[in-house]
Amino acid sequence: AQKVTQAQTEISVVEKEDVTLDCVYETRDTTYYLFWYKQPPSGELVFLIRRNSFDEQNEISGRYSWNFQKSTSSFNFTITASQVVDSAVYFCALWPHSSASKIIFGSGTRLSIRP
Amino acid sequence: GAVVSQHPSWVICKSGTSVKIECRSLDFQATTMFWYRQFPKQSLMLMATSNEGSKATYEQGVEKDKFLINHASLTLSTLTVTSAHPEDSSFYICSARGQGGLNEQFFGPGTRLTVL
Numbered sequence: 001a002q003k004v005t006q007a008q009t010e011i012s013v014v015e016k017e018d019v020t021l022d023c024v025y026e027t028r029d030t031t032y033y034l035f036w037y038k039q040p041p042s043g044e045l046v047f048l049i050r051r052n053s054f055d056e057q058n059e060i061s062g063r064y065s066w067n068f069q070k071s072t073s074s075f076n077f078t079i080t081a082s083q084v085v086d087s088a089v090y091f092c093a094l095w096p097h098s099s100a101s102k103i104i105f106g107s108g109t110r111l112s113i114r115p
Numbered sequence: 116g117a118v119v120s121q122h123p124s125w126v127i128c129k130s131g132t133s134v135k136i137e138c139r140s141l142d143f144q145a146t147t148m149f150w151y152r153q154f155p156k157q158s159l160m161l162m163a164t165s166n167e168g169s170k171a172t173y174e175q176g177v178e179k180d181k182f183l184i185n186h187a188s189l190t191l192s193t194l195t196v197t198s199a200h201p202e203d204s205s206f207y208i209c210s211a212r213g214q215g216g217l218n219e220q221f222f223g224p225g226t227r228l229t230v231l
Binding site: 037042043044045047050091095102103105106107108110 | 149156157158159161164206208210219220222224225227
């Protein structure tokens with residue numbers, strides 16, 4: 001089965017707290033890509049990161065960081081010093097190489113940052 | 116980065132009418148375009164994949180006669196919701212994939228359809 005699980009449906013934290021969004025994926029492919037997207041209330045998907053299955057290096061971009069662990073099939077996303085503008089729905093997604101470009105989205109995590 | 120536009124951004128129509136949504140790749144040629152539907156508080160669900168010049172491939176459970184997809188050029192795909200009903204009200208998002216490169220998909224801003 002090819003699947004993305006985001007177990008956290010909703011998370012609410014106070015501004016300036018760190019928050020981690022979990023993502024677990026399943027695929028039989030050895031070649032695949034993982035993505036994170038942000039969807040603010042406007043609805044437009046904002047691309048955050050793409051990772052291929054051969055690159056397990058963690059990445060940091062400003063307050064955002066990603067932890068890719070193939071051993072646990074996880075690709076978690078951490079926001080440090082959260083801000084109200086980070087409030088959105090975040091989707092983790094998987095593109096297995098064998099899927100003819102079909103991206104499989106997780107169910108999303110709704111993140112609310114309280115001032 | 117590559118830009119994908121959608122028109123209209125929102126539309127309200129009466130039940131029984133047809134609505135056409137356009138998806139354009141503005142600065143690249145899209146050999147493949149995808150149409151997604153997103154109901155409130157749910158994830159994106161792929162409806163169909165279309166390749167330029169050929170018939171679209173629909174996902175299981177998606178009525179091809181109701182959701183007509185045309186991909187007549189490398190920069191334009193259209194989704195027509197025929198005889199729309201209130202249950203078709205949703206957020207429709209297209210994405211486009213270019214030729215070669217990293218095969219990355221670029222998403223449009225979405226179209227919110229409300230059927231009264």
